[in-house]
Amino acid sequence: MLSFSTIVALAALQTPNMNASITSTNLPKSAVDGIATTLTNLEKAWNTQDIDLYGKQLDEQCNWVNVVGMRWRGKQNVVKAHAVYFEIMFKGVPQAFQTVEIRGFTDMVAVAICTLKMAAYKTPDGRSMPANLNRMTLTMVLKGDRWLIGSAQNAIVDPVAMPFNPIADDKDGE
DSSP, X not given: OOOHHHHHHHHHHHOOSOOOEEEESSSOHHHHHXXXXXXXXXXXXXXXXXXXXXXXXXXXXXXXXXXXXXXXXXXXXXXXXXXXXXXXXXXXXXXXXXXXXXXXXXXXEEEEEEEEEEOOEEOTTSOEEOOEEXXXXXXXXXXXXXXXXXEEEEEEOOTTTXXXXXXXXXXXXX
């Protein structure tokens, strides 16, 4: 019988493209496709726990703020932190991009607001976290011919708070 993490890894290998809805109002298709490739690789790296592939999506100067406010400066530290958490709390825990909204600010800088579906997991102190939506803001930078993650911050979407969002078009607690 295959383990859950093996099934997740096989599924990720069989579906190389994200199933997320990707929109952009001001970038050329080539830029959107480049950013989508980076995000597809990031999703695949997470779901297969391929820390080398994960690191290849990051700019050397990358800064990351995770859902509980930990900050990791530089690609080496971002990769190290993810490697530790893949082992102690995210082993076999899949996530999937649901929506990606991209806005370009220059020819070489864009911001991607991503909504991800995250499976349930246990924190290092033993708390059970239910499956949730996670909102991640990524600053994307064009380096050569590749879009890399220059900065990231993510937060768990609070489904109890979503009905009170005063902006009706942004009540996406799905």
